[in-house]
Amino acid sequence: xxxxxxxxxxxxxxxxxxxxxxxxxxxxxxxxxxxxxxxxxxxxxxxxxxxxxxxxxxxxxxxxxxxxxxxxxxxxxxxxxxxxxxxxxxxxxxxxxxxxxxxxxxxxxxxxxxxxxxxxxxxxxxxxxxxxxxxxxxxxxxxxxxxxxxxxxxxx
Numbered sequence: 001x002x003x004x005x006x007x008x009x010x011x012x013x014x015x016x017x018x019x020x021x022x023x024x025x026x027x028x029x030x031x032x033x034x035x036x037x038x039x040x041x042x043x044x045x046x047x048x049x050x051x052x053x054x055x056x057x058x059x060x061x062x063x064x065x066x067x068x069x070x071x072x073x074x075x076x077x078x079x080x081x082x083x084x085x086x087x088x089x090x091x092x093x094x095x096x097x098x099x100x101x102x103x104x105x106x107x108x109x110x111x112x113x114x115x116x117x118x119x120x121x122x123x124x125x126x127x128x129x130x131x132x133x134x135x136x137x138x139x140x141x142x143x144x145x146x147x148x149x150x151x152x153x154x155x156x
Contacts, residue, residue, distance in 0.1 A: 010074040017065040025061060029054060035123055036082060042106065042118040043086040053089060057082045076133045083115050105152045113148040116141050 016024040029036065040050035060081050068077050090107070106114050115134060119125045120141075127145075131138040 010071045014065060014068065014071055014074065017062055020062070022058060022062055025058060029058065038122045038124070039079075039082065039118055040086065042103065042122040043090045045103075049089070053082060053085050056085045056089075060085065076135070079119075079133050083118070087111055087115070105155055108155075109148050109151070112136075113144040116144050117148050117152075120145055 013024045013028055016022070036054065037050055040053060044050050044053070057078065061078060064081075068074065106117065109117070112134070116130055119130045119133065120127070125133070127138050127141045131141045134141070
């Protein structure tokens with residue numbers, strides 16, 4: 001789970017976003033860059049594309065902050081925005097890349113299973129945390145990840 005400092009608590013960030021102040025969110029993203037970059041590398045092959053998704057995520061969060069009904073779901077909400085934008089903007093660069101084959105294999109999986117595997121393998125999230133982020137049961141997460149990785153292993 002991503003940790004928040006006192007100054008960057010969720011309520012403060014949400015109030016700031018509602019006042020069109022994006023700086024607290026940017027500070028929060030900066031402190032959690034590693035997690036988001038790990039997830040981003042599952043979808044993209046360079047920093048520029050990942051940074052563009054950061055920007056789009058920030059803009060989407062600012063424009064849609066009123067859709068966040070419960071501040072305790074802030075992290076889940078933001079990660080889902082990041083995942084949805086990554087899914088939509090996903091590219092497979094045909095240049096040499098050590099993870100290219102894995103990235104290509106991930107693209108044949110359904111979107112939900114792909115998100116689960118990305119959060120587990122690239123984001124290092126627990127099954128329980130993934131279930132919370134995607135609002136599904138922990139059993140569904142374990143089952144989808146197992147089936148998805150099994151499929152990938154047969155193809156790889």
